[in-house]
Amino acid sequence: MQLSRRTLLTMLPASALLAVAAPLRARAAGRPTAASASGAAEPGADHAALLANTVAIFAGTAESNARPEVAAKLAAITSTARTRLAALDGAGPGELFKGVALGTSDANLNTSYQYLYEIALATRTPGPAASDLRDNVSVQRRVIDGLVLLHDAYYGDQSKGYYGNWFNWEIGISASVSRTLVLLKDELAAHKPDLTATYVSSMDAYLRNGKDGDVDLDSRFHTGANLADITTNRILQGAVTGDDARVVKAVADQLTVYATVDPYNPRHGVTDGFYADGSFIQHDSVAYTGSYGKVLLTRAVQTVKILEGTDYLGTGNGAGTGTGSGTGDLVAVVRGWVADGFAPLIFEGWMMEIVKGRGVSRTATGYTDVAVVVEAVVDLSGHSTGADATALQGYVKFVRQTSKAALDPAVFVSPVSVARYADILADASVPSADLGDAESHTAFNAMDKTVHRRPGYAFALARSSDRISKYEYMSGENLMPWFQGDGAHYLYLAGQDQTRSFGIDYYTTVSPYRLAGVTAPVETRRTIPELYGTAWYDNPERGFTSSSESQNTYVYFPRGTNSLSGGARLGAYGAVGLVLGDDVAYAAKQAGELPDDFVVHRNATATKSWFMLDDEIVVLAAGVGDAAGRAVTTTLDSRIAAASDAVTVTGRLRDGATWPRGGDGNAGGSTAPGPVAWLRYADAGQGIAVGYVFLDGGGDSRPTVALDTVTRSRRVVRTSNPDTPVTKQVFSLSVDQPAGARPLSMAHALVPNATERQLKAYGAGRGHGSGAGRGPLSVVANTTRVQAVEHRGLSLLAANTFTPGTHRAGLLSIDGAASVLLRTSHDGTVSVAVCDPTMARNTVSVTVGGRRLRAVSSDDRVRVREVPGGTRIDVDTHQAHGRSLTARLR
Incomplete structure (x- = not known):
């Protein structure tokens, strides 16, 4: 079920905002408005x-x-x-x-x-x-x-x-x-x-971060969810004191939060808020839909309810029912937030970890997070009409029916919302339906995150760059966050209670150096309280005080030093590339810009790609190592299980031998004796399984499988958590490089819900090199310059390029850094998607070799022309901010 075309215009542009705010400005100046002239x-x-x-x-x-x-x-x-x-x-x-x-x-x-x-x-x-x-x-x-x-x-x-x-x-x-x-x-x-x-x-x-006791839209503290909170408070203060000017200005100030953030022309210098691709950022550079984003959603819907029946937006006739009315416009904007920003991040009633900042270390579950969103959607549906209202109500039913935890409406803020929720569930005319497709790929490139969904699973990937923070630590929360934005992934399986696989217990028991998907140097790091004896680095003489800009930049939520992080989307398929970088504190310390006692850390090196298909997510890595000569661990996956669950790891080596050699199904903590074809992790207690297919193009790396019982207190990740011990079985699949080893390349596919029969069908295990040749997947290239795969069953070629120059990937020739997908349909139509993962290029050029094609349809920024030996596609990526640009060719 989809929202109507009108409401999918998800964000209010600045020009519309000014039009909505015009009656407020006139009212504040004492001039009559159209509404007041008509007797409002x-x-x-x-x-x-x-x-x-x-x-x-x-x-x-x-x-x-x-x-x-x-x-x-x-x-x-x-x-x-x-x-x-x-x-x-x-x-x-x-x-x-x-x-x-x-x-x-x-x-x-x-x-x-x-x-x-x-x-x-x-x-x-x-x-x-x-x-x-x-x-x-x-x-x-x-x-x-x-x-x-x-x-x-x-x-x-x-x-x-x-x-x-x-x-x-x-x-x-x-x-x-x-x-x-x-x-x-x-x-x-x-x-x-x-x-x-x-x-x-x-x-x-x-209100010391404001101006003269009022909001200052130029203040870095008065943005996004924080601004919505402050202005809502001031609306109530104005109403209770009869101060109309206070209410008028507070409403006008809050309206700025509803505008789509233009990263190339931010209003008041603010980068906090919702972006055109559905991303939400708070704290200038933190992906935060699942925490501050839901606060903003709640406050926005409450504002609609508070203003209902008033003249503050020039309607005077209730909120959200009149086309073009002030509150009607706001309702349309917030509906867009729900459809494009929140729904892709909610899987079977669970809010994904990749957008929760330091909130990942709290004991509240992803189901509790979603209850907040559900209440907002319930109320929003009451201020919508027709198909829009039905879509929102259907989504409420969908979340309730698919969630693996019962939603208790008693946690809602408003009793009115509880009653409305009951009405929605009881309405047989409303069909249960998601707001998006069961098969989808969402490239939240504006916040360096990716979500890939299929009916049986959802895959969430956390990236970072010189635009987006690697992690967020603050106030003794999220004490060991160092690698959470370095390609950490979360594979959510359908039908599973996610509290048993992720949430607080995942971060408590899984080593921060061995989060799924992460490449990390083998070293021991200390938390901020351990390093400095306080919840922050205290050095007022150098500008380091709590909430100072220096603290934010180097301690609380540091960005990376790498510029390449992003990927293209073609329909429900995606390609993502990432070059690992250090955080900005390490670079600043090397440049002599930080005090001597400020502790920094150097990262390992790797160039990585994720190609997200139907039955598998293909992961390539090249140049994996460490310039400082340290040992390095790349964790292909980590999962947790209850101590009592029956967990097994089985598989096959490429020489045909079974894994493990003894055949008892318990991997222990051993390294493969030879090249591996595939492995399968199964947890009978949860009824889940994940397969791992090792592909040619990944070198001769031999994975280590570990299954350990770990007991830790939840306080290790957050100082204010209860000192509650948690015991879990922790499964880890990794490739370990000793100190001084040469850089490695790796290639494998994650296969959610895999059976052994399905894994054998990839063709591996019949002699070295057959893994790529007999199955549907082949690795076309895997270097630090270009990484590409082909899926013959899907007629799909996907490539990421990372350096200047011309790169060959199968029949594609790609100029410079780019992310490209090409798929041929049964009718001969060729679809192409191109993205600039650096967000810094003006043009990306791709040549399809040996094919003379003409454009059937394309985005305005795409130009297609014949060239000797093929077809050239020139894409204008200037200020596209990671957007995928597409063309259909024949």
Whole structure:
């Protein structure tokens, strides 16, 4: 099921944004707008609508809360409030809530405000049954008294505040306070009439990364999800104080988040946000759809709901139903985010690891991440019509039916969303359907990530470059991230509970040097707290303070030094290339730009390609080694299993012998005695299997198979995780090079859900060299200049080139660095896709040798002409930002 063509125009361009914002600018200047001239609501009515909408979002309505499906959510709100009240009763010196010490911990201050909000929420939540908390003035006044105490003792004096994490002071505390002010507006007016204005003034003062106590669109802190959070808080503050100018500016500021990021002409210098290919970036260079992206999605949908029925976007008639209306445009944009940005990254209800930044080290699961997305889609469907609404509702059903973990709607923020979710599931007229095709390839080149999907599996690849960070470490989270952006892959198998293969337990038990797909030097690295005794590198004299630009660049989320990272997509097939590079800290240290005590690490070297087909993902590597002469390990795959699962590894050598020699199916920790044809990993406990076919063109490397039982605490990857021991069987398939060894080349195919019969069909195991010749796959080239494969069954030739000059790959001649796919259909039509993986070239030229072809159709940037000996395809890649450009030829 697809969204309509109109809504697939996924992002609002800057020109449209200006048009949407025009009524706001006029309103802020006191000029009449078209809506106001026609008798639309005045600011006072708009503020009342904003407040009522906000209370409905968080507390629900009498209608929604009367639904039996909402009872668990209401019980959770009440139970949480009672727990907080008990903690309030038991508080000791220096506490507002028992066990939450104040005075030096910004996190505890933030938590104290959150607890007050949770109590206030229970007093405003309508329900079918009587509750001693509902409209309880005594309880509300306890919350207000708590606000007074926190402000007087810990928050009101800005000269003493603002320690620790800026987020708590500028966003977290303000979110809880602003919502509490909305919920208790009437009682505040009666009990502490000046407190609201006092808090708003203090919240402005803490907006130190802004400008004059307001948002600064040129600030690196006021971007993406952070900007959406800040502006939502300010919308509520304006509504509760009757400050129309504040609301107007906050809405206008938030509108900038909805524009597609143009990397060649960023507005306000901001690179955070959604890109044309569906990528989402936060923190300037971190792929972050699964964490900050879902926060932005939630906030965007809440903004639509908050603004419903107001004149702030010139509609005055509800959100999302009028073509061309302000909120209607925003709804269309957010629908596009869901279809192009989120849906490809969700596999059977699980959010993929490649877009979660430091969040991969948290104990929450990928299923929990997706519950947040589902609530947003539920609400978005209520602001859509026709086929768009049906597609979104069908996606909600699809996620619920395919997820291997039950989604508990009690975790939703809004009781109204819980009721709407129940309605969608009960609607027999809505078919369950994904938003994309079961067979798809998504090249998120703007954030150096790739997702390849087939009905039985999904393959996710994490890359990095001088544009995109290798990883994110921050605040004691993701302590050992060093190789997460160096070609680490995640193979998700259908029907599997992904918590048993990935998530926190994967990072806890799998060595950070042996993540699946990674080439790493054999060395021991220390975490940031181990190196420096703090959660960051502390050197104010050299500009290194928490959240400083130096800290971000060299410690928190360093980019790579390599420029080549990207790939082409042709229909549902893809080719991706990556040249490993060091991170920027290593390069800066060699240039004498960093302090002597700043620790840096040098990477191994490798040129790699991934060719993503139907039944297999072919991986080529060349130049694998280390310029410093260290030993190097390339991990072809790593998987985890429960300690009690029956795990076996079987296979065949190229001389026909079985693997392992003893035939007992337990690989232990041994290196192959000779060239391997194929191996098969099987976990009977999970009912899964993965095959590994070793192809000609990969040299004579002999893999090492290890199956170890590992027990570690989840705290090894995040300092605030519970000290919970995890025991897993860890399977590792690697190629190990000793110190001083010459560079290697390698070639293998991952075969998801493989049977032994299927692996034998690749033709390997009948004498050295037959693996490529008898099966459907052949390695055409595998060097540091060009890597290419051919799949005869698909009539597909795929190639990556890495250096200047002319490169030959089968019948293709490719000029310079490029990624190319060519496929011949049964009717003789030839389809070609070309991408510039460096994002720096103006033109890429490809010649198809021995063929005289004419263009049937092509992208505007593609020119096709006959040349002596073949057909030349010239592709304008100037500022294409990794986009694949295609042509159909005959």
